[in-house]
Amino acid sequence: MNDTLSVYLSGANAFGDFAREWQTRMGENFALAPFSPATVAGFGARSQGFRLRDVMFNRFESAASLRTTGPRVGADDHVRLWIVHRGLWRLGEPGGGTEHTAPAGRLLVQTGKLSHFAAAPHSTVQVLVLPAAEIRSERGRTASGSVDSAEVRLLTAHATTVRRMLDGLGPAGVDAARDTLAELARAVVRGGLDDTEPRLSPALAQAARDLADRRLTEPALSPAALARELNVSVRTLQRAFASEGQSLSSYIRDRRLDEARRALITPHRRMTITEIAARWQFADSGHFARAFRNRYDQTPSDYVASAAPRT
Structure with missing residues (x-):
């Protein structure tokens, strides 16, 4: 089974709506952990992900703090990769147990059932869950690394x-x-x-x-x-x-031309054509004009003139 998830929720019933959508899209194999009452009351988040057979991937952006409670959930033979892009994420056993902390720019790899986790407000994490058989790792082990x-x-x-x-x-x-x-x-x-x-x-x-x-x-x-x-x-x-x-070189050139073309018709632009050429790394305005004409069948000056509003 495969499915995609894309929600942005906040407000009084946000957590309930999110939990129902998650259950429908992700299923029992990737069940949500129980959340603390404070988390449920203040829930606000953006979630985008997918389920692909026995693999799940999700990008989660939390507006408020998060904390789970209750027993561990999920299959015992899963590996989870937590990729933290913003804020702070904690994974493990709070209250005297082992708890691993991952600030922005760090990765946590955890095997076994889904452990407790917590996140600071305005945290962004991506999590990949897949069968443990795909990765040789000790059950219950948590490792850390860089996302860079x-x-x-x-x-x-x-x-x-x-x-x-x-x-x-x-x-x-x-x-x-x-x-x-x-x-x-x-x-x-x-x-x-x-x-x-x-x-x-x-x-x-x-x-x-x-x-x-x-x-x-x-x-x-x-x-x-x-x-x-x-x-x-x-x-x-x-x-x-x-x-x-x-080719990669062609991709870079074409993307620079795309951005330069947008800059040419930016409302109230202050850069000259020569300055735009320099910003997007063309050797000079002549080189820029030739590359632009080859791509768009117009010189930069003609493009600006044709895009100007007619009065």
Whole structure:
């Protein structure tokens, strides 16, 4: 069974609505833990995720503090990867037991039943749950690491792609998406990626696009720089893009042109065409004009003129 979840809830009945939606979408294998009364009363959150056969992935953004209570829940043969992007997340046994703390930028790996957890207000976490058989790990063990690794970037990029495309996947596509999630989870836990694994090419390409999109104005952005950050060879990265019919260099150039085109018609813009060319890392205005014309069949000046409101 597969399903997607996307909710943004707050207000008096928010927790009840969220719990019903979770039960419907995620099912008994990924049951919610019991929450404290204070958490239920002040609940407000955004949740986006999916269930893919025996794997679950969810991004959870809490508006208020969270805390579970009561017995552990869920299957005893699960592994959970908690990827904390914002705020503070605590996992374990409060009140004298072992409790692990993960601030933003840290990852917790926990095996066995879902333990107690708590989160500070305005915390954001992604959690992947999969069968323990996929990862060799001691039951009940909790390990920590950084979210700023190539393996975590690939995992989150692939999960984002799966969530977006899940409704359109056939049985073979679902199997491939699920197996790639498991392979990337193993890479996160062992701290190393098998970059010869062909199933990882789509995730590798997506992670490179995500990184490039955040750094389009940086002069050092290049396929070699992205390959270093993703801990793979340039050839491996280029091969991942070639399978999609586009080179990474072309992707970077096209995205810079897209952003420059938007900048040209930004209301009340203060940058000249030359300044826009420099911001988006074109060698000079002549180089920018040639690249722009090749892409859009107009010079930057003609594009600005054609986009201006007619009076």
